[in-house]
Amino acid sequence: MHLVRHLIAQKLNPFFSPPHFHLPLPPSLPLYRPSTQLRLVSVLTPVPSQPYNFRAILSDSTRVRLVWDPPTVPVGSHLLDYRLTYRPTVGLPSDSASASARQAGPVRLGQSSDTGIEAGLTEAVETTGLNSEATQHLIEGLQPNTAYLFQLAGRTHNGFGVAAQCSAVTKTYGRWRE
Numbered sequence: 001m002h003l004v005r006h007l008i009a010q011k012l013n014p015f016f017s018p019p020h021f022h023l024p025l026p027p028s029l030p031l032y033r034p035s036t037q038l039r040l041v042s043v044l045t046p047v048p049s050q051p052y053n054f055r056a057i058l059s060d061s062t063r064v065r066l067v068w069d070p071p072t073v074p075v076g077s078h079l080l081d082y083r084l085t086y087r088p089t090v091g092l093p094s095d096s097a098s099a100s101a102r103q104a105g106p107v108r109l110g111q112s113s114d115t116g117i118e119a120g121l122t123e124a125v126e127t128t129g130l131n132s133e134a135t136q137h138l139i140e141g142l143q144p145n146t147a148y149l150f151q152l153a154g155r156t157h158n159g160f161g162v163a164a165q166c167s168a169v170t171k172t173y174g175r176w177r178e
Contacts, residue, residue, distance in 0.1 A: 046074035048154040048161035051082075056168035061144040064168050067136045068152060077156040082130040084137060085163070089147040145172040 052069040059065050066084070073079050130137055132154075142148060146169070153163040 045158040046077070047158050048073045048077075048079060048156055050162040050164040051152050051154060052164070054150075054152055054164035054166050056148075056150060056166050058168055058171065059138065061171050062142045063138060063140045064142060064148065064150075064170065065136060065138050066150055066152065066166070068164065070135065071154040071161055073154070073156060074158070077158065079132040080155045080157065081132050082134065083153050083155060083160060083163075084127045084130055084150065085152075086125055086127075086139060086148055086150040088143065089149055089167075142170050144170050146170050 048071040051071045054066070054068040057065045057067060070079065127137070127139075139150075147167060148170070149165060149167050151163040151165045153160045155161070
């Protein structure tokens with residue numbers, strides 16, 4: 001108890017010293033140091049990479065099959081699911097929509113890209129919760145002769161990763177000749 005009183009007195013008065021002995025303080029005992037600076041540390045949690053080889057394969061005038069290879073997942077994490085977002089492009093000719101989307105590169109979901117493609121898009125039609133084991137998905141009910149932009153991102157417990165994107169143009173209905 002005597003040692004505790006001296007330690008408390010030393011914390012309150014930095015000039016206080018015990019009369020006959022000097023004990024080093026154990027490292028587990030916190031000291032009050034007014035000169036101690038607090039530092040705010042931000043730790044970035046890793047998210048999955050973008051899915052690899054993300055591409056669209058046209059099935060017919062209203063359907064597109066999307067195919068991809070799984071993203072790289074950080075050590076200690078596992079892929080929970082995917083978020084697929086797709087939307088028709090507006091104001092872009094079908095041929096240039098495909099080229100523009102290929103040049104756009106990866107984008108983070110929820111953020112606009114600096115490529116200007118976002119300005120030419122309508123409201124997103126989103127399919128969430130694609131199985132984490134999936135490596136393809138068939139989208140049905142698309143409009144014929146329309147350019148679409150597709151974005152796919154994997155999710156771990158740390159959040160969504162970078163979205164891969166690709167584009168496709170659905171074909172018009174052909175007329176049968178009799």
